[in-house]
Amino acid sequence: MARYLLSRALQALAVVFGVIALTFVIARLIPGDPAVAYAGPKATPAEIQAARVRFGLDQPAWRQFLDYVGGILRGDWGTSLHTKSPVLDDLLRVVPTTLVLVVCALVVAVGVGVPLGVFAARSSGRLGDLLAKIFSILAVSMPVFWMAILLQLVFFSHLGWLPAAGQYNQSLDSTSPLFTVVHIPVVDALLTGNWPVFLSAAQHMVLPVITIAAFPLGACAMVTRAAILDNLGEEHIRMVRALGFRERSVLGRFAMRPSLNPILALVALVFAYSLTNSFIVESVFDWPGLGSYAIDSIQSLDIPSILGVTLFVALVYVFLNLAVDIAQALIDPRVRS
Template sequence: MKRARTGRGLPMIRYAARRSVLSALVAFGVVVLTYLIARVVPSDPAGVWAGPRASAVERARVRAELGLDRPVAEQIVSYVTGVSRGDWGLSVLTHRPVLSDLLTRLPNTLQLVLGGMVIGLAVGIPAGLFAARWHGGTVDRLVRSGALLSAAIPTFWLALLLQTLIASRLDLLPIAGSYDRAVMVAHPVTTVTGLPLLDAVLTGNGAAATDLFDHLLLPALVVASYPAAVLARMVRASILDAVGEPHIQMVRALGFPERVVLGRFALRLAWNPVLQLTALIFGYSLVNTFLVEAVFDYPGLGRYAADAVKSLDVPAVVGVTLLVALLYLAANLAVDLAQAALDPRVALR
């Protein structure tokens, strides 16, 4: 038994090592490419740092301090070396370490993305199951039409629509922001995980949790619209493909109820493509969140990235790009390992 377990474990370890090395190479390529593109854009980071009234001498001094007077290749090597040590450079706009700025704003963005993903999974997977269960019927047509509409609606339009109907006219939820200042002053949140809503729940801070949830719900619904639509269509298609498999036909012939055939047996075969799609949706939602944050005035990476682009803050732009790439690569790696755990044949490829 021990030998068999060891034999199964070695391919998994090798597969995880290969995927990790590949992810590191992709991250390195993202850093270099983004840095080169940012340096090609006509800009004067030294002028932004020194201020509009700075003299030419002061700007030259700042360029030397920031290392902008060195060759681009040397700047890239210096930046990659610094990133490996946790030094992502200094923001030209805030004059603070970029990594510190990113970690300050990341929790709100992650909270919004994860909230949207949870809603998307909770809606998309059951909707796909119902559509497959009543394939060709009214429920199937409603799910497919709703998924098509949800995927086609522009994000900014849906955000404005929800703000107008739910926040402004019905006054059910806050129209913008991530929290009510008065509530946070009266009920401060103790940091546990770094995610404000989760921390409020874990520490039993009901007033803060309710306020944070109310502010999160509308933007999370907007973020969830596309994942829910894509997941519903994917689950439906995967289950309909799975029911044609011989062993699923055998289970059905044995007299199992249709809900058991689809929900227990067919859905198990559909998990691999759904997991693979989830990683792609996470990356899409992470970038799409920037626009949602702008509409809802939600403080996160989106506002920081927009300010960095407007001020031509190269270290901040590269830092945001690198962080998003690392988060996507981490999600993709986690999904690959989960697929390999569910289906050992994946690790042997």
């Protein structure tokens, strides 16, 4: 087990280093001068040169790369050109707001998708299976921006049930002022007992959460169905049935547990996918999180911020895959052999 964990950890470090090197090279190939972007369009040549010296842009490429890697290891991810703040501080400010959406979406996706996949497997070849597959395919294939706009048209414009954008109703600031604790309105309202703002924030989360949850929900349902059907065809399942176990016990005890490995791997992948998918969702629903920060960074050619967002997403991918490898090794000893 120790050798397996060491091997996976070394692979994860190699991937992280590769991402750092690749993002550094791509950043240097992007047209534009970060020093000019930082100093501003009306800056003098002396001010531009001072900015270039401050960010080490006057150094050779190899020296800039070593400084870049060293800064990452020290927690210095550079300074944002459009916020003038350390990139890591910006990420710590905007990431929790996005994680609230992504975590809630994953809870919905797993809570609905896995039971839907189990239901489809149990009714394989019948109407229930067909309807579950159609629903899963639609959830996976529908473009995120189209689903977001469609939900706004139905639930805000036509039915008027849910708000179209924002984090909560700003008019409540005059009647129920919100005291910030973690700078996430729905969490701050819950912690301080501000129920009007909490209900408003919860309503504002419904549409973006559904939009983000659609793809992982359909993927979870299809993977769960396929994994369970594969396991139901195994020899030990036929033996268990011959011994007289009930079908519910066969499905839950003997077919579901081996199916957890692909489900765990999928959840890790769709979590990171949902994190990047939130960029479009946040833009449509005016949600001030990581996606909005990334879009602002791209529009202003903020190279340090773009690198920071890319590195953060890559670290999430690597960490989740490493966690899944460990979980799979604990569930199934054959994985670590």
